[in-house]
Each structure stands twice: as structure tokens, then as C-alpha cells.
Amino acid sequence: MRKLFFYIFLLFPCVAIAQVPITLTNAIDSALSSNFDIRIARINTDISKVGNTYGMAGGLPSLNGSAADNKSVLNLKQKTSSGININQKNVNSNSYNAGLTASILLFNGFKAIAIKGRLNLLERQSELQLNLQIQTTIAVVMETYYDILRQQSYLNIINSLLDVSSKKLDIVKERYKVGMANDADLLQAQMDLNLASQNLKGQELIIEQDKTSLLQLMGVKQFFSIAISDTILIDKTIRRDSIINYLENNPQYLSADQQIKINQQIVKEQRAQRYPSVRLSTGYNLTYSSSSAGFNLFTQNYGPTVGATLQVPIFNGNIYKTQQHIAYYNVQNAKLQKESLLLSLKADAIKTYLSYESTLQQLDSQQKSYSDAKRLVSIVVQKFRLNEATILDVKAAQDSFESAGYMFVNLQYAAKTAEIELKRLVYKLGTY
Numbered sequence: 423m424r425k426l427f428f429y430i431f432l433l434f435p436c437v438a439i440a441q442v443p444i445t446l447t448n449a450i451d452s453a454l455s456s457n458f459d460i461r462i463a464r465i466n467t468d469i470s471k472v473g474n475t476y477g478m479a480g481g482l483p484s485l486n487g488s489a490a491d492n493k494s495v496l497n498l499k500q501k502t503s504s505g506i507n508i509n510q511k512n513v514n515s516n517s518y519n520a521g522l523t524a525s526i527l528l529f530n531g532f533k534a535i536a537i538k539g540r541l542n543l544l545e546r547q548s549e550l551q552l553n554l555q556i557q558t559t560i561a562v563v564m565e566t567y568y569d570i571l572r573q574q575s576y577l578n579i580i581n582s583l584l585d586v587s588s589k590k591l592d593i594v595k596e597r598y599k600v601g602m603a604n605d606a607d608l609l610q611a612q613m614d615l616n617l618a619s620q621n622l623k624g625q626e627l628i629i630e631q632d633k634t635s636l637l638q639l640m641g642v643k644q645f646f647s648i649a650i651s652d653t654i655l656i657d658k659t660i661r662r663d664s665i666i667n668y669l670e671n672n673p674q675y676l677s678a679d680q681q682i683k684i685n686q687q688i689v690k691e692q693r694a695q696r697y698p699s700v701r702l703s704t705g706y707n708l709t710y711s712s713s714s715a716g717f718n719l720f721t722q723n724y725g726p727t728v729g730a731t732l733q734v735p736i737f738n739g740n741i742y743k744t745q746q747h748i749a750y751y752n753v754q755n756a757k758l759q760k761e762s763l764l765l766s767l768k769a770d771a772i773k774t775y776l777s778y779e780s781t782l783q784q785l786d787s788q789q790k791s792y793s794d795a796k797r798l799v800s801i802v803v804q805k806f807r808l809n810e811a812t813i814l815d816v817k818a819a820q821d822s823f824e825s826a827g828y829m830f831v832n833l834q835y836a837a838k839t840a841e842i843e844l845k846r847l848v849y850k851l852g853t854y
Contacts, residue, residue, distance in 0.1 A: 441649035446567050449640055453563050454556065456641025463548075463555040470548035474541040481534035483526040490519045498713075515713040523705035528730075531697025536690035543687060547680040553849070554673035561846045563639050565839055570632045570650050572835040577625045579827040583820055584618040586799055590816050591615050593807055607813050614817065654834045657841050658782060662775050668848040669767045678760040685753040692746040696735055704728040771847050778840035781833050788830045795819075795826035 454460060476482050498513040527534060591611040597603035637645050669675065705727045712720035735742065802819040805811035845851050 441647045444636075444648045444650055446564065446652065449563050449567055449636060450560055452640040452642070453559055457559050457639060458641060460552075460555055460559055461641075463552040467545075467548040467552045470541075470545040474538075474545045476534070476538055479534045479537035479541060480527060480530075481538065483524060485522070485524045487522050488520065490517075492517045513713060515711070517709075517711040519707070519709050521705055521707040523703060525701055525703035528700040528702055529697075530699035531694030533691050533694030536687050536694060540684055540687035540691070543680055543684045547677050547684065550673045550677040550680065554677065557673065557846050557849060557851050559639065560851045561842050563636070564842050564851075566632060566636045566639060567650065567652075568654055568835060568838050570629060570636065571652055571654055572831050573625065573629045573632055574650070575831040575834075576828065577622070577629060579824060579831075580618060580622050580625055582796075582799075582827075583824060584615070584622055586803060586816070586820055587611070587615040587618045589803060590806065590813065594813065597809075602809070610813055610817075614820075654838050656782070656785075656834070656837045660775075660778065660841060660844055662772075662779075665771045665775060665844050665848055666768060669764065669771060671849045672767055672847055673849060675760070675763055675767060678756070678763050682753060682756040682760060685749065685756045689746065689749040689753060692742065692749045695742045695745070698732060698734045701731045701733075702729075703731065767847060771844065774840050774843050774847075778837060778844060781837040781840060785830075785833050785837060788826070788833055792823075792826045792830040795823040799823045 493514070493516050496513050496515060497511045498508060500508040591614075594603050594607050594611040598608050633648050633650075634645055637648065706725070707727060708722075708724040710720070710722045799816075799819045799822075802811050802815050806813070806816050842851070
């Protein structure tokens with residue numbers, strides 16, 4: 423029922439009055455079905471499947487029918503061996519041709535087989551690229567979703583600061599009335615409250631912008647107000663070896679391996695051009711021509727035909743040989759690109775894991791600092807109420823609370839994004 427409610431709002435967002443609650447699962451499911459990048463990648467995969475046939479490789483017979491009817495008006499002048507001379511103007515003539523021709527390739531140096539092999543590899547590569555796009559989109563959706571949670575945590579911190587600033591102003595106003603506070607304290611308290619209010623409005627704008635970005639990734643056609651209520655939970659079980667040893671499952675790496683095989687098939691195609699080719703053809707033709715004057719009043723031919731064509735490449739300026747050499751170089755380039763990609767993936771994995779590990783080590787201590795800073799604000803406000811602390815002491819405690827809170831939330835988000843990237847690198851984001 424919850425999913426049904428969610429999809430009703432996706433289809434009819436204009437009827438939504440309140441904010442629509444969205445979970446991470448909702449966001450990812452919507453992106454998988456509606457995200458434009460994924461839909462384009464799926465169409466590219468379908469194109470590769472449709473084009474992967476023996477007919478596209480040139481290995482199937484071809485059948486062609488033809489017909490032509492030509493009429494003309496001529497000035498006829500003939501002289502025959504029997505001594506008859508014909509000289510006539512405006513002679514009507516008509517010719518009609520029709521035929522059915524079939525041909526099939528018998529041999530072309532196995533080029534058709536090589537092309538079919540390349541089409542198989544291209545189809546597989548398009549599937550890998552679709553998987554890569556799906557993983558990338560899931561990662562971006564998750565990062566955007568958790569960034570909204572991070573920004574909402576910032577908003578909670580600002581709300582807490584706003585509450586403290588409001589209490590501080592109330593205390594200063596009471597003191598000012600009885601002559602225990604000066605104009606400077608009153609102005610400072612009012613400025614602090616105004617700044618917190620401005621920060622609150624700015625943070626609300628950032629959250630709404632992030633929510634719009636999430637809806638865009640989800641592929642909704644009309645934007646509407648959403649609500650996200652969740653916590654950032656971090657998987658602390660990831661190990662470095664489990665990432666490094668499985669990088670070869672990365673779709674981008676597998677696609678690079680496919681590119682080597684594709685280029686190897688192209689070498690076979692280019693090599694096949696240097697071999698003879700044999701094509702068998704057969705057909706049935708009808709030819710009819712008529713004339714209102716002349717030696718032949720009409721001629722008609724019809725009957726079956728059969729034949730074979732042998733084509734032997736002898737010399738064409740070494741074009742085929744050059745193309746084959748270029749294809750060899752492309753294979754070498756593809757191998758180097760695959761090695762470079764694996765090295766790059768390993769470097770990214772190591773750097774991301776180091777960030778993940780370091781962030782996890784800092785999280786517990788920073789959470790304690792955040793809790794301590796929150797308690798400190800409460801204590802200093804209470805002392806300020808009893809006139810045992812100055813307004814500057816309250817301001818310093820607020821700054822410490824804000825700094826500790828922002829650092830703790832940022833560490834949470836950094837650890838989560840590192841976790842997401844590590845799982846994306848080894849193709850494990852499907853277990854979100």
C-alpha cells in the first residue's frame with residue numbers, strides 16, 4: 423500500500439498538497455524505471471540486440487525483384503541486307519523487363535563470421551555499459567539522498583542555534599529593562615538572532631534545491647514537494663582486500679576487455695578482405711520489346727539463369743594491408759587502455775578506502791565532541807541566565823557547537839559516500 427501511494431503521487435503530483443514521503447528504495451526504484459540516462463542506455467542495448475543477426479553480417483541470401491516498362495517515340499531509319507529500306511517517323515516502341523534474382527555468399531575469407539562475432543561482442547558490451555549506467559545512477563541517487571539528510575542535519579543545528587540566540591536575546595532584554603545590560607549586549611544578541619534566522623532560510627533553500635535534484639534523477643515529469651525522514655547508517659564491514667580483489671567485476675573494466683575482443687574481430691575482418699570471394703546467383707528474367715515499324719516488330723526472351731562470381735583482390739594500393747595493420751595497433755591500444763583502467767580503478771579504490779577508514783576512526787570521537795559541545799551550550803546558557811557568564815561566553819559555546827556539529831555530520835556523509843563508491847567499484851550497489 424505504501425508503494426501504491428508513492429506511485430500515485432508520481433503519476434499525479436499536481437494533486438499533492440502536503441509533502442510526499444520518499445524512502446531511498448522509492449527513489450532508486452523510480453530512477454531505475456524512469457531515469458533518462460538509464461532509458462537511453464537500455465535503448466542502445468536494444469539497438470545492439472536488433473542489429474546482431476547473420477543478415478547484418480552479410481551471411482544470409484538476398485532476393486531481389488525488378489520490373490521496368492519503357493515507351494518511346496522514335497524516327498526509324500533502317501537498311502537491311504536484303505535491300506529493304508525503311509524510313510519512317512513517329513514509330514512507337516515499347517520494352518518491358520522483369521526479373522527475380524537470388525544470390526548467396528559462399529566464401530569471403532570468413533569475413534561474415536568475423537562480423538557476426540563482432541556483433542555478439544558489441545551486444546555484450548552494450549549490456550555492460552547499461553549495467554555501468556545503472557550502478558552510476560544508483561550511486562548518484564544515494565549520494566543525493568544522503569546529502570539531503572546531511573543538509574537537514576545542518577538545519578537541525580541551525581534551529582538549535584536559533585533557539586539559543588532567542589533565549590539569549592530574551593535574557594538580555596530582561597536585564598536591559600532593569601539596567602543590568604548595555605546597548606552593546608542588546609545589539610549583539612539581536613544580531614546573533616538575525617544571523618541565525620538568515621542561515622535558517624538559506625539552509626531551507628539548499629534542502630529544496632537538493633530535493634529537486636533528487637526528483638530529476640528519479641525521472642519524474644513534474645516536480646512536487648517531498649519529505650525525507652531517515653538516518654545515515656554506515657556499513658563498517660568493508661575490507662580493503664574485498665575491494666581490490668574484485669575490481670575485475672567492474673562493468674567498466676569488463677567493457678574494456680570486450681573492446682579488445684571487438685578490435686581483434688576487426689583484425690579478422692580486415693584480413694578477410696585479402697582473400698578471394700565467391701558468390702552464387704540465380705534468377706528468372708523476362709524481356710519483351712515491340713515496335714510499330716522496322717525489321718523486328720517484337721522480341722520476347724524469358725527463362726532461368728544461374729551463375730557464380732569469383733572476385734580475387736590483386737592490388738589496390740596496399741589499402742587492405744594498411745587497414746589490417748591499423749586494426750592490429752587498435753588491439754594494442756585497447757590492451758593498454760584496459761591495463762591503465764585497472765590501475766586507475768585500483769588507485770581510486772585505495773584512495774577511497776583510506777578516506778573511508780580514516781573517517782570511521784574519527785566518527786566516534788567526533789560524536790562525543792558534538793555531544794559535549796551540546797551540553798556545553800546548555801550549561802553556558804544556564805550560567806548566563808544566572809549572570810555567571812558573559813554574552814561572549816554564550817557566543818563562543820554556540821560557535822563550538824556549530825563547528826562540532828558540522829564536522830560530525832560531514833564525517834558521517836563522507837563515510838557514507840566512500841562506502842557507496844567502494845560498492846560501486848565492485849558492482850555491489852544492487853544490495854542497497
